[in-house]
Amino acid sequence: MVRVEANRRDFLRWLAAAGAGLAAAGIAPAAFAQEAAAAGTEVVVVLGATVVDGTDGPARPGSAVVLVGDRIAWVGPAAELPGLPGARVVDGRGRHLVPGLWDMHAHGIDYEDLWPPLFLANGVTGIREMQGYAENRATRDKITRGELLGPRVVLASAVLDGPESLLGPPVQLVRNAQEGRAAVRTAVAQGADFVKVYFYLPPDAFAAIADECRRSGVPFGGHWPYRIRQLDAARAGQRSFEHLFGLSIATSSRRDEFLARLDATPFDLNAKRDFFNLARELDRQAAQAYDPVTAGRHFAGLKAANSWLSPTLVVNRVISRPAGVHADDPRLKYVSPDIRAYWADRLPMFTPVTPEQVAQQQAYFEAQVELTGAAHRAGVGLLGGTDCENPYVYPGFSLHDELDLLVQAGLTPRRALQSVTRDAAVFLGRAGTAGTITPGKVADLVLLDADPLADIGAVRRINTVVTAGRVLERGTLDRMLADVETAANRPAVSANARSRRLPVRGCC
Ligand SMILES: [Zn+2]
Numbered sequence: 001m002v003r004v005e006a007n008r009r010d011f012l013r014w015l016a017a018a019g020a021g022l023a024a025a026g027i028a029p030a031a032f033a034q035e036a037a038a039a040g041t042e043v044v045v046v047l048g049a050t051v052v053d054g055t056d057g058p059a060r061p062g063s064a065v066v067l068v069g070d071r072i073a074w075v076g077p078a079a080e081l082p083g084l085p086g087a088r089v090v091d092g093r094g095r096h097l098v099p100g101l102w103d104m105h106a107h108g109i110d111y112e113d114l115w116p117p118l119f120l121a122n123g124v125t126g127i128r129e130m131q132g133y134a135e136n137r138a139t140r141d142k143i144t145r146g147e148l149l150g151p152r153v154v155l156a157s158a159v160l161d162g163p164e165s166l167l168g169p170p171v172q173l174v175r176n177a178q179e180g181r182a183a184v185r186t187a188v189a190q191g192a193d194f195v196k197v198y199f200y201l202p203p204d205a206f207a208a209i210a211d212e213c214r215r216s217g218v219p220f221g222g223h224w225p226y227r228i229r230q231l232d233a234a235r236a237g238q239r240s241f242e243h244l245f246g247l248s249i250a251t252s253s254r255r256d257e258f259l260a261r262l263d264a265t266p267f268d269l270n271a272k273r274d275f276f277n278l279a280r281e282l283d284r285q286a287a288q289a290y291d292p293v294t295a296g297r298h299f300a301g302l303k304a305a306n307s308w309l310s311p312t313l314v315v316n317r318v319i320s321r322p323a324g325v326h327a328d329d330p331r332l333k334y335v336s337p338d339i340r341a342y343w344a345d346r347l348p349m350f351t352p353v354t355p356e357q358v359a360q361q362q363a364y365f366e367a368q369v370e371l372t373g374a375a376h377r378a379g380v381g382l383l384g385g386t387d388c389e390n391p392y393v394y395p396g397f398s399l400h401d402e403l404d405l406l407v408q409a410g411l412t413p414r415r416a417l418q419s420v421t422r423d424a425a426v427f428l429g430r431a432g433t434a435g436t437i438t439p440g441k442v443a444d445l446v447l448l449d450a451d452p453l454a455d456i457g458a459v460r461r462i463n464t465v466v467t468a469g470r471v472l473e474r475g476t477l478d479r480m481l482a483d484v485e486t487a488a489n490r491p492a493v494s495a496n497a498r499s500r501r502l503p504v505r506g507c508c
Helices: 002-018 020-022 027-039 115-121 134-145 175-189 203-216 228-233 253-261 272-287 290-306 313-320 330-334 335-349 356-375 397-408 413-419 422-427 456-460 473-490 497-503
Strands: 043-051 059-068 071-077 088-091 095-101 100-108 125-130 151-162 192-199 221-224 237-243 308-310 444-449 462-467 470-473
Touching: 002 027, 002 043, 002 071, 020 422, 027 059, 027 071, 043 462, 071 356, 088 470, 100 397, 100 422, 115 125, 115 413, 115 462, 125 462, 151 175, 175 192, 175 203, 192 203, 203 221, 228 237, 228 253, 228 290, 253 272, 272 356, 290 356, 313 356, 313 397, 330 473, 356 397, 397 413, 397 444, 397 456, 413 422, 413 456, 444 456, 462 473, 470 473
Parallel strands: 043 088, 043 095, 100 125, 125 151, 151 192, 192 221, 221 237, 237 308
Antiparallel strands: 043 059, 059 071, 095 444, 444 462, 462 470
């Protein structure tokens, strides 16, 4: 034991000497090694894998990645390692190592027995949770404190909408500029990482929210607010636009006609969904009148404002198909009966019924996939997100479906993978600590049994997940999945708080 300790110290000393990458990340290598030695921190080496590090650089076969605690300490050729005294070795030979994935549009992390393990088992080590409320703030804090195993959570404020909303509580209604400013201050006080804006915000409230966010240094993003032109919202600081809402209109030869029609349509407080349905139908019709010149200007405007698109193609596909097609999805076993019932009940509100509607929605969805590719080619930043918790969108699993769809849209597998790793970190302002396999960054990694650059489907073939330095090998991941299945189907669990909140949530 003493011998191992001594060797371990030697190894850490070597690491300190070799740790130029750590220094580049602003970490003093010697102090780092000393601290790790004193704390008895576990050293993990992923040995022999081909590293696909998330950057534009080439894949590096035969690599070693050394993790100390929750950080990546060293990356280099396995042959350069001096030996591995006391280290836990993860066999990477014949495998590919990629950065941990981010689902950039998620909901429901507070289903603590279901969602966190499903994310991790699918290699999702970070999420952007798109609606903040007391329960998921508590869950995020538990994960941060290490009391609950789960992905990193970047958490939204309450959804700010108003004067009325399609959503029930916990949406926060904002009727004017004053309430907009107050809502941002509340969000900051509650520890929101960003402010979420929604469909119906009046222009004065939106402008006040944008201004207060700028003053507070907190970013904001969310849905296209119908009463504000998308590029005006982008220039006011809206960092992301979710679900491609309004993008077909904004890139269409019929843009001005359709925007004028929306402007002339009042919100009917007794039929709140009508406006949403009209906007969606106009978006669908606009998709048939795509105009490359209008689109080029729009994309250039988004790019110049550093506003990103979060297409969530996977949820858009769900609502483009007849409601019945999901009944036999094998992943339903990971979802509790109350959520299943809510999904079955809710989905028909959105989905096509007649053969004509089905064909129209199918064509519309295909146009959205095309539009995503066009935005990407124009240099607009893309986020990979799912909108899980909405019907038949599964935590973790569905991010792999989204990656497939991004490749269908025309991204190379490398670019699709980057959208949920490096680019996600850049968007979140975490490029210095996350998103690539680089010394000094967090140890969030996924070891794959196949090459994701050859086939994006390889990202599903997970051998090991490392989350904040904690190693979850295949057997552990399988046990986690089995435990989720048990928890989901335990009657007592279904009766808890989640049932109370389900009927009022969704579509955000
Ligand atoms: Zn959402």
